[in-house]
Amino acid sequence: MLIPGSGPVAQLTQISAPLLFWAGLLLIPVAGFMAACARADHVPVWAAKVVVAGNALWVLASLALPLAGLIAPNGLGWSFVLIQAAAVALLAGLEWRAAQHRPAAV
Template structure:
């Protein structure tokens, strides 16, 4: 059994990413109006972001469901996560949206979580490659 989050198996990290992505997608779709009201982030942006997350979550779940997740699929997940973080930061810091304090916290918190998942997936993928090369 893993002793820390950084030692979780790649499939588990991908599964966590898929689940959080699906939940966030559903929250953004169903709660776009409420979230917009408390964060000053446009409801349309929140809803469309949520809609985009559902097929992404499905792809992550498919990659995670393989006995050995394909490296190309994992790289696509990691790259997508990095791009999501970059887009989140560009939206906020680039002046494309004008969130209030809670909105800033929302944007930065979700970007930080997605960045952490990308880092964990990258580390687990590297570890899997090293184990395969050694074995």
């Protein structure tokens, strides 16, 4: 939704439309990789680590951009950033936990 909705979301949040667009575009191959992992009978350890690390980096980047002054979201923009960062952090935690409890392929 970030690709076609980057303009309207940018107007509401004061987050750059190109940043939103390219973030959305970046997520397409990421989603494909995660879908392939989800369909595998045994997820390789390296793949699980890549997914968890990628999500952790997404959260860090989401928080670092406004805190460093690289973007200046309005109140709704801050809510957008914080809610999606919290959701991705939750997913990373669940993925990490699942990877610890599930036998993974080497």
